[in-house]
Amino acid sequence: MSAAQSLIEDWRKYLAQDRRRSVHTVRAYIATAERLVAFLQEHQGGSVTRNDLTSLKTADIRSFLAERRITDDIGNLSAARELSAIRGFLRFVGGEGANVPAIKGPRVKRGIPRPVSPDDVIALAHDVAETARDGWIGARDWAVLLLLYGAGLRIGEAMSLTGEILPLQETLRVTGKRNKTRIVPLLPQVREAIDAYLAVCPYPAECGEPLFKGARGGPLSASLIRRAVQGARGRLGLSERTTPHALRHSFATHLLGRGADLRSLQELLGHASLSSTQVYTHVDAAHLLDVYRNAHPRA
Template identity: 70%
Template sequence: MSAHLPHPLAVDWAAHLARDRRRSAHTVRAYHATADRLLAFLAEHWGGAVDRSALAAISTADLRAYLAHRRGGGLGNASAARELSAVRGFLAFAGAAAPPVKGPRKPRSIPRPVAPADVVALAEDVADEAREPWLAARDWAVLMLLYGAGLRIGEALALPGGVLPLGETLAVTGKRAKTRIVPLLPQVRAAIESYARQSPWPIMRDEPLFRGAKGGPLDPAIIRRAVQGARTRLGLGERTTPHALRHSFATHLLGRGADLRALQELLGHASLASTQIYTAVDAAHLLDVYRHAHPRA
């Protein structure tokens, strides 16, 4: 079997995003992959080559079949909504009207951690909406710090430029001026370093690492608004906030066997009682899974 070659239309779409829309490299790769997947699916679905004229005939049934194919591969609600948004943009670029297809139904807004795949979809959507590639890199890095290191948004935005160059851990100053050490996952470290390389503002040791569009300290309200817009577009619950990413970090660690005392240190809680709420959250989540999945529930 010959290796799959990227479809020329998908290549043109990626070039348009990078050159004309000034999207980030991450967004270009993700949207290029979506367009290429759609075109490959339609070629098999229709039994022939796909070009601009063929795309003009795409129907609601065709698009639903593609989304069902992707959902069959394990795509979650938020990721499916993001995929549909990318498909609509690509079809518009190709001169084809996107058929009317509703996105995934919004889940009930109940207290629960944000699923890892939905965290990534949320961060990607926020980055996609940024006006400049460096702003996309900044927003991605901030959200990765909240979920990947469990920081409060205020802690992330208070980080000084002096944290660079990064190592395997990060010193974070939290409430009551208490400093704690948190480990940095490679993905989180890479996100911060990518932002630092792209920032048009000089990163000074004693000034905030994360800057606003005009060079001043980044206002947390900007991140909150960006997350609010993304959760609406992706059909996520109203409780999906920047702080919910920190809650998800804690809950997912606990669910994977993290020690409660170690989690207390990572989160910077003065009292173990503050950390113990996550045992209740995790138990509630497991009970919900049991009720929906167990054949005798």
């Protein structure tokens, strides 16, 4: 293993174990580090050492990003993510007091999440449940979608629930990103939906085993739920932005519209930073403008 590959492997362990980054984040960051090393190898004509990485200049990183734009046609958002990963990698390689080249990232216009109306959420869940190939699978999908909307869970968080949460209580302990746990209220309608699914599921919900089962009794894949939602939104004529994650956005937006404060909402969503939650203030304002434009005769 080369010196650069050894550094990348050490960084992988650091991200996964010390920083508790998600599997997807680790995979993306490691891919960036590998691309950077490959770029440097090609331009230097030899192996890359720790000293090569710690002595990188701003121009070197700009050249790497420029090649990514030309070769892979990446946009500003991808370039910004790539730059963030490079900074993290170089700080890790350089250790305490690392001198990472100062480079301003591309301007990225932050998108505003688009909530789904309560009526559309219910229509979506009904359609998914009714078109399922088996009754118990329909009950399962109904329960999952109500859980995403009624408790604001990420789909990965819902898929990671196990039989240990049974019997259901008025609150639910959820493990989110970076293994951070939080307590969320469980509405009666959501509890009823989960109980109804468990009553007809042919596989027992045992402690340590996934709560939501696939057709053969294994863990339910999030991609199956995404695919079911995609089919339902096409049949119902809903926006392409109507995804399982959009139900979480809807949970947040509708709570904010009913007077929830940002700090409480931050805790319910499991956001590490309040700035991540503040985006929903813009969502609520955007929703009001949409209502105004659609309803006001002189809008």
